[in-house]
Amino acid sequence: MDATILDEVAWQIDLPQLKQQLGIKEGGSYAAETEGMAARAEAIGRPKAMYKAGLIESRGEDHVVIEGRTFKSRVLAVNLEKVHRVFPFVATCGVEIEEWSSAFTSVLEKFWADAIKGLALGASIFALLEHIKEQHHPGDVSMMNPGSIESWSLSEQRALFSILGAPEDSIGVELMESCFMKPSMSVSGMWFPTEHHFENCMLCPMENCPGRRAPYDKELYDRKYKKDSRG
Numbered sequence: 001m002d003a004t005i006l007d008e009v010a011w012q013i014d015l016p017q018l019k020q021q022l023g024i025k026e027g028g029s030y031a032a033e034t035e036g037m038a039a040r041a042e043a044i045g046r047p048k049a050m051y052k053a054g055l056i057e058s059r060g061e062d063h064v065v066i067e068g069r070t071f072k073s074r075v076l077a078v079n080l081e082k083v084h085r086v087f088p089f090v091a092t093c094g095v096e097i098e099e100w101s102s103a104f105t106s107v108l109e110k111f112w113a114d115a116i117k118g119l120a121l122g123a124s125i126f127a128l129l130e131h132i133k134e135q136h137h138p139g140d141v142s143m144m145n146p147g148s149i150e151s152w153s154l155s156e157q158r159a160l161f162s163i164l165g166a167p168e169d170s171i172g173v174e175l176m177e178s179c180f181m182k183p184s185m186s187v188s189g190m191w192f193p194t195e196h197h198f199e200n201c202m203l204c205p206m207e208n209c210p211g212r213r214a215p216y217d218k219e220l221y222d223r224k225y226k227k228d229s230r231g
């Protein structure tokens with residue numbers, strides 16, 4: 001099956017939410033400036049995403065084979081134990097808004113532009129998930145991303161990108177030699193059906209992370225993923 005490409009993602013910036021996120025007071029000196037930036041970004045921005053429904057062809061204690069590519073991760077293998085189909089994806093704020101943001105030189109404007117690009121990326125992830133749910137009815141899903149936890153190396157981006165075909169040609173996301181993506185405001189990973197919600201953050205001890213989506217559970221790895229804990 002070919003990858004599905006979402007290159008016309010509708011998005012609208014929630015101005016009160018953006019200003020709250022940036023600590024900008026309504027009617028204050030920065031409010032008009034951020035409103036202007038947001039309007040321009042909204043006109044220019046084209047958030048995009050692509051994904052594929054991929055079958056798990058074989059599996060082991062520390063790996064799964066999806067569409068002919070082997071992914072090595074103990075946590076991924078355990079999370080996919082009862083799963084037969086996954087949804088590898090790449091989502092991005094888009095090259096258009098990335099180019100727009102590169103013109104800013106002041107620290108403050110760059111900070112605001114990054115927040116706006118984050119909203120564009122959020123819109124593409126939301127559209128992607130809605131599309132997967134509408135088309136494939138996977139039930140409750142969770143997401144894992146190469147490089148987000150120790151157990152799944154960033155280098156596995158190469159296999160993920162190769163499953164999808166040509167994300168650079170399709171949605172403008174380049175996989176660099178370092179395995180980071182360009183535009184940097186992009187996310188790659190796999191959605192998978194699960195009865196037990198999983199967040200990478202549950203296994204990540206990083207303190208004071210502004211993006212944390214779940215508390216760190218320092219006993220979770222030993223309890224659920226360590227081989228000798230599973231009998």
Ligand code: SF4
Binds near residue numbers: 149201205210211
């Ligand atoms: S806590 Fe932060 S760094 Fe760690 S996985 Fe979550 S978002 Fe990523």
